[in-house]
Each structure stands twice: as C-alpha cells, then as structure tokens.
Amino acid sequence: MIKTIKSYCSIKNNKVIINGRVDPPISIDGPLDSYLNEIYRSKQLNYPKYFKMDNLCKLAFLTGELLKMEDNLFGINQTEIGIVISNSTGSLDTDLKFNSSIEDRQNYFPSPAIFVYTLPNIMIGELCIRHKLMGENAFFISKEFNPKIICDYINILFDCERLQGCITGWVDVNENNHNCILFLVKKEELNTGQIIFNENTILKLNNGEF
C-alpha cells in the first residue's frame, strides 16, 4: 500500500486549478469575497452556511468542494479521514475585522459571528461539517509553506493506521491576496499513473509544476 494524491486543487492569484487543469478565468473587480462568491456561483454550489463564513473559510471551503472528496474517499470510515492544514497569517484577516468592532468604546459591539472565525482551525471545522470528516486534525503555522511539517505528521498517522485518507495543504489570506492549495491523500495499492504523496511532490505541485 502506498500514499497517493488522488486530487489537488489550488485557488491562487485569481486562478482556479483542478488537478493541473486551469479553469476559465473569472474576471471580477472588488474585494476578495466578490471573487470567491463568483466561484461559488459559477460552480453552482448550494450550501447556505457558506455566506456566513469569513474569507479564509470561504477559500478553504471552495477548494475543498473541488477535490471531489465524496468520490475519492468513498468507502473510507469518516473517523479515518483527517485534515492537516497550515498557513502563515493565522486568522489575522478576520482578527482585524473583529478588532475594529471593539476599537471605539463609544460604539462597542463585539460580534460573535465574527469572533468565532478568529481562529485558523475553524476552516477545519467547516470542512469537517461539510464532508462529515471526524479523524485526526491539526492546524500549523509557518512563515512559508513547509511540506516537511505536514508530511512528517501525515506519514506517521497513515503508517500507524490512524488514517486511511487525509486532506492537507495551505490556506492563506492576506487582505485581498489569497493563496490556497489542498491535496486529497489516500492509501491505496500501487498502480500506474498515480501521484505519490511526499514532500517533493507536494512542493512541485504547489509551485505549479504539474
């Protein structure tokens, strides 16, 4: 049995790339969430909770939708599918929004709907709720995308049979800059045409080398 990348998707620099194929561009002006909402509409998704999410979770959610998890992880017990994600800015994008709701003591109305998104692991929660994933999950922070941290952890979890499938990658938002790539990793029999999961492959795919 080996670990393979069954599918991968990136949303970065206003480009959606699914398994190496670039989607037709969406040209829309305005802040990040206009672009993300347009992706939602163009993919004809139907998940009303999406609109309550902050930009970080919207980005993770949309990328997750395009991985075709239900097909690729079919037959695997939900307790054996994990999520290990990382980024650089944590939830700073939403932290700043929440911070501005408490800056003025004369107009002091801290919003619970914003506060709940001031933790980067909430995106893991949203993905787990959407796809009913209950296995090992963890959120790491690093200055740049660091495949070693996530590969070390995921390899151990697969090798000691705690996981049969895993979603992993990098989801980062910095004002209107967005940088997201998610990989769907699965344990399966060796076969032809597979993409092997390891640090090198992850790095190459993240650099756009398909």
Next chain:
Amino acid sequence: MEKLIEDLKKEIVNKLRLENIQWDDIVTDDPLFVEGLGLDSIDALELMLILEKKYGIKINSIEDGKKVLYSIKTIAEFITANK
C-alpha cells in the same frame, strides 16, 4: 408594528447573511430556531447584539434571549414593550 416587523425581517436577512431568502418570505409567527428559518446559537447571539445596537435593548442572558427570540412577532412585541 408593521414597519418594525418589516425592518426586523430585513435586518435578519442582511445581518445574518441568509443568502437565498427574501425578507418578505419570512413568516412573522413562525419559529426562528430549530424549525422555520433554522437559525443556530451564533445567530441567536447576533440577534441579541442587533437588539442592543439598533434598538438599544439589552438582553442579559441566553436564557432570556430564548423566549424573546422565538419568532419575529415575539421580538417585535418585546421591542415595543421595552422602548
């Protein structure tokens, strides 16, 4: 009262980000939680915030909130009684 009810419905759709719902689709007497609109605990807290911010009425606990926030009608009645 009618204007207040209309305002509340618009406020809920807008502030709670209910995307596929038009304000005039909301039935005034219908429960807002569990059934009806199916709002959740975070929506309840946001509604309590809206009451404080827009109508100047503070609800002190989630328990009190549950009774007031049952439906658009109960919220409107509460606001009118506490103005």
Next chain:
Amino acid sequence: MNSVYVIADNIVSPLGFNTSENFENLVLNNSGIKLVEDQNLFPTPFYASSINTDEIDSHFGEISSAGNYTRLEKMMILSIDNALQQSKINAHEKDSIIIISTTKGNIDLLKGYDNNIKNERVYLWKLSEQIKNHFNSPNEPIIISNACISGVLALIYASRLLQNSVYKNVIVTGGDIISEFVVSGFKSFHAISEGPCKPFDVARSGLSLGEGSGTLILSNDKKLTSNKDVISFCGGASTNDANHISGTSPSGEGLFLAIISTLNEAKNHSVNSIDYISAHGTATLYNDESEAQALSRAGLETVPVNSFKGFWGHTLGAAGIIESIAALHSMKKNILINSFGFDKLGVTKNINLIKGSRRKEINSCLKIASGFGGCNAAIAFNKL
C-alpha cells in the same frame, strides 16, 4: 517504535513561576482567579486569573537583560528556560526541537494596530522566531494553533515525532495572555461567568479566562529521566465532531472517539485502566455536559476526575500543557487534587468529581480537551 519519556516541566502562572510553587498552591487550595478591574481589558470588572506584569518583568530580568520581548514572549521564554535548567538537554542540539502551542499569540499588539505599518510581531511565526533566536535553536519551531486543544495536540504531535525518531527531544511550550480582544470575544458569546467559574457545578454559568505558559520536555532517551518515577506517553488522539463550529456535539461524540482511541492505544502499552482524569471542564453549560456524556459513554464515570480551570482559569493555548503538567505531578505524588469551584453535580451523568484533595495511588492518567471548530483531543500517560 520508541518510548516517550517525560523529562522536565515548568508552569508560569499567577500561582507561581515554577511547577513546585504552582502545585503547592493547588494542594493548599489557592485559586489564581480574582476580580480584574482593568478598563484596558474590559469596561466593567470581571473574574480572571492574571499574572502581575511587574513580576514577569522582574523574573525575566533575572535570566536576560535583552529588551524588546513582548509580555507573552517573556512568559514563554521564562517557562522554557526553567524547564531546560531541570533537564540535561540543550536547546541548540540538532536533535531537539521546540513546539509552540498558542491560540492568539501577541494579539494584544492589535490594539492601535496600524494597517500601513503592519506590525510583524502579531504573526505567530514571528513570535516563534523570537523564541528560536533566544535559545539558539537550530531547528525552526513547529507552531500549533488549534483553539483550546492546541496544548494537548502539541504533546501528541511531539510524542509521535519521538516515537518515530524524527527528533530525540521535544520542548513543548504553550502560552496565551488575557487581552481585550479575547475578553470581548468571549463576552460576546455570553460565555464568561459572573463570578469565578464553577466547572461541572449545577450553578455554573461560564468560564473564567486565565493566562500563563507551560513547558513540558519529552524525550525518547531514557537516560535523560532523573526521578525514581519514570513517566511515559501511552496514547493520544484528536478528532472532530463534524457538528458545529462553536458548540460541542451534545452527545460528546468527537471527544468520546478521541478517548476510546487513546484508551485502545494505551492497551498496547499494557495500560488497561485509567486511575485519574484531568477534564477540560471550562464551566460553560454545554461543554461540561458534553464532556460528562463522553466520559460516561467511554465507561469512565467512576474514575476520579477534576477540572483545573477553577485554579488557573482557561489559559487557552497553555491549558493543555499546564493542566497535563498538573496531572503528571498528581500522578508522581499520588495526590488527587480538588476540583476547585465544584460543589454540587450539575451534569446529567454521575461522573466522579474530586471534592477535597486526597491521597490515592495513581499509575495512569488521561487528559482531555475540546475546542472551537469542533476539535477534541485526549492524551494518556503512565508510570513505568
């Protein structure tokens, strides 16, 4: 697969700047939760467990004259330094690495934040850099930011790395501060108790925030253990409820699964029962009830259990580390510590809350935690 040993530890909190002082206060039944009147944190007074800043500075001054560290960085450096002093480990060895657990890091720097200047220090990787450079660590620290399970998760992750020889020693450190940001956030959730928190109690009404730093040094080299009682990691797991982003699953499903997975792994280490449990016990209505459900479903209703949140408040990213250290010292000293703030059972399952500290032989313990985002974690340790 290597064994993973507990080598040294430290707690920095309102109850003291080393583990001994902290544990002594637990035995004496002294809580760090007091009424905090600080307009910079919240317009009205609230109960919390906060550390005197002058004391942090004065203790820090004894180990370093370097300026320009934030309050949280000083707490964490003090904690790591003290733990290292008790061990034979050098942070600048290539086979040692630091793992940092924090939920919001230097979030107090957001006050008056200028979006044009963009203070890098608010980034957690920058906090990590400060700590790495102070200890001349050759490896980039690993940062885990996973809500309230961060600490337990960091200990599990460290143990996995050590079991698989990725490193020889791991210095796991957790820290979080009380900030206007976090106080106002939890207040917006009506999650903060009017008085000091009362975990699992019928009169509980929310949590009390706390701040602190905890460090636990783990190694796969048995020669580094010094005490007569050698304590070892014997199981751990994280799960997700897949239910709601801020509420726990009412049946405690995710936590139950994490506990069962941990207990099953412990059996492989010949640990067939648990003698004591350190609960998450935040004292919110829903957390404590869900947790009791999970414990009951896992068949752990009769095992003595406490929550340390009545002593330290909820220290967020530090909680999993500080409370695990307290659990380990309870095990070393064979003392079950009182569940401070608990008086009358207020959950629907008859779990065995510790009322009044007492002696008992403890050979294995379980630490559990849950957090925003539906995450749960459990970790078990035993005496060899």
